[in-house]
Amino acid sequence: MSAPNPIKVLLVDNHPLVLDGLKAILETYDHINVVGAAAGARTALDIARNAAPDVVLMDINMPELNGLDAIELFKEQSPATKLLMLSMHDSREYISTSVMYGASGYILKDVSTEEIIEAIETVAAGGRFFSTGVSDVLLERGDKAQKTKALTTREQAILLLIAAGKSNKDVAGTLDISARTVETHRKNIKKKLGIATTAGLTRYAIENGLIGG
Structure with a gap:
């Protein structure tokens, strides 16, 4: 279903092939507007100040300023923007740290295009989205956290x-x-x-x- 206002998305990944591929895919959707693509988090922060993206789709592993540290900067400088992390790793540490720092979602790089679109739509609407493998890791952690509270x-x-x-x-x-x-x-x-x-x-x-x- 097309939204009245396109979802403004900023892409951040230091791999040009990934960045170009994501941009090409997302631009085929009428309700998504790619407002920028950056190879680093600091450049992305500069773009975000002017473009005011609804969603930042950001890789975790980047040189200079990694995605986890960038979450905090985005939350400070662009509080209305939702952060959706993109990673090859289903590491509990990465996932839980992303959530703790303020990310709205975490998806793995091998998910389908449909899942990426669903993730963007969900976090743009104020929800949270975790791809299937990520949800399993989070649930496992949640069970343990409940036990610790006991x-x-x-x-x-x-x-x-x-x-x-x-x-x-x-x-x-x-x-x-x-x-x-x-x-x-x-x-x-x-x-x-x-x-x-x-x-x-x-x-x-x-x-x-x-x-x-």
Whole structure:
């Protein structure tokens, strides 16, 4: 269905073939108006100031200023513009960071033209869009986040110390509780998270951004 006003789209990708290909595809749609194409985020920010795009379709991996850092600059300088990230990577870290920084969507470079158009339409209308593989990764993270919320503050503190390689005795000394109490908490944490080993707890903490990897 054609929109009364075309959706103004700015393309950002440091690969000329990708940029030209996207531009050629999008220009075949009457309800989409490509207002600019840039090989870098800083150039894109300059274009956005004048063109006021509705949607910026931006690659994550770019030299100088990467797409993730550019999200924050776009949110500051062009707050009405929606950010739709384009990537070859279905990395949980990239996806969750994009969302945290303020992107409205995340699509993989191998999706169909129809999915790219749907993504642009959805975020332009104020919605969120994640391509299928991305949604699966997000749902997996969401399940884990819910489990983390189920931990008490004390359990989260103990999880962090365990993940940092502390023994029960060390944890007990740090939190001024008995080693037996620490062991009880450790068992409860494993039960709540469905994790059987200490190594698994450490991996869980890293994957959920509780400690650095």
